[in-house]
């Protein structure tokens with residue numbers, strides 16, 4: 001039996017028409033269309049009805065609660081959730097924040113072919129079809145020393161296509177120490193099984209000798225696969241054969257040596273820690289027949305996967321049916337081509353990722369001091385006396401599965417609220433809620449804004465985010 005109170009409450013829920021005719025509605029009707037607005041409002045009204053029936057009466061008049069919820073949801077739906085943010089985490093290649101910000105010339109190139117027809121798969125000289133890969137192959141060969149190269153959607157796709165083309169129905173030998181999982185969706189054993197190849201594990205987690213590889217070879221083996229330990233380090237007693245030893249073994253048995261490098265380093269980096277990361281060219285020179293790497297890690301370009309190697313092997317991949325499903329679109333290809341051209345012309349320091357990793361401490365200290373001055377002014381002007389702004393040392397990172405054990409020394413600005421206890425969480429959340437969200441780190445109950453990965457104009461964006469939220473958070 002429904003109680004009279006419940007009935008009254010249910011009757012107090014506004015109708016769809018009342019809400020559609022509210023003075024806030026036209027803005028959303030214009031942005032989203034009537035059907036979408038109706039479906040959002042219907043969800044709100046349903047929710048209210050259910051709460052009342054479950055014995056949770058609204059804490060304010062149902063009409064105003066319904067309007068408030070509908071406006072909040074509709075406002076959120078009215079603009080894209082994919083939008084720029086300020087990366088104040090100090091992690092240069094932050095996968096969740098879109099990895100590599102592109103160089104200006106890469107952006108222009110993507111724009112230039114997007115709103116118009118282009119030579120994507122067309123040669124004006126031939127007056128006919130050309131492959132889309134042809135736009136970047138020569139530059140990739142020059143920069144890696146490989147005979148041939150092919151681009152696909154990302155590095156996971158590169159590994160999948162390479163193995164599908166050369167190892168389907170055959171065995172692939174991988175060291176036990178290199179059965180990598182990257183992110184939560186790229187696992188070497190699974191990619192191998194998708195490609196139709198069979199995994200044979202050689203050696204132990206921390207130690208694999210060339211004899212272990214040799215012992216694992218059978219007549220059905222096609223590939224020795226080396227995988228870059230991108231997001232972990234094995235410390236202590238570690239042993240692995242050199243690429244040269246592996247290449248010799250592969251050659252003597254008619255096998256292919258393939259390396260999944262992950263990050264595609266195309267130029268030497270000055271930063272001391274980066275010397276451990278070897279370049280794509282080193283793998284090719286050492287005798288790898290196939291090398292795969294990402295376009296949007298250390299290379300600093302758009303999301304793309306590169307396969308570089310010998311011509312006969314690459315020819316098999318270029319003919320493979322899977323390529324059609326993994327191919328790159330024109331905006332990505334244009335941005336990638338422009339990024340490669342920066343390397344060719346020796347202007348790789350214009351690539352944001354390269355520049356950020358190479359920025360030294362002294363420059364970051366200057367940046368942090370300047371940001372600190374700006375934020376002190378903002379805090380003072382808002383009368384939020386309870387907030388302390390100071391320059392602090394930071395530990396930054398290359399990220400994106402490169403140099404997992406190495407931090408980059410940097411500087412940032414710490415925001416500490418006098419109220420202590422959880423104040424940092426609230427402030428960090430408020431900064432994230434700004435129109436251009438500011439993503440910061442939290443350390444010792446302070447918000448820390450790392451300067452390493454800040455881009456042009458980010459200081460102003462941080463200042464306005466702080467300004468907008470100081471009066472809203474407890475300081």
Ligand SMILES: *Cc1c(COP(=O)(O)O)cnc(C)c1O
Nearest residue numbers: 154155156228230261262294401
């Ligand atoms: C990052 C990485 C991948 C995956 O590359 P995506 O471009 O993210 O698909 C695969 N292998 C290694 C070793 C990596 O570091």
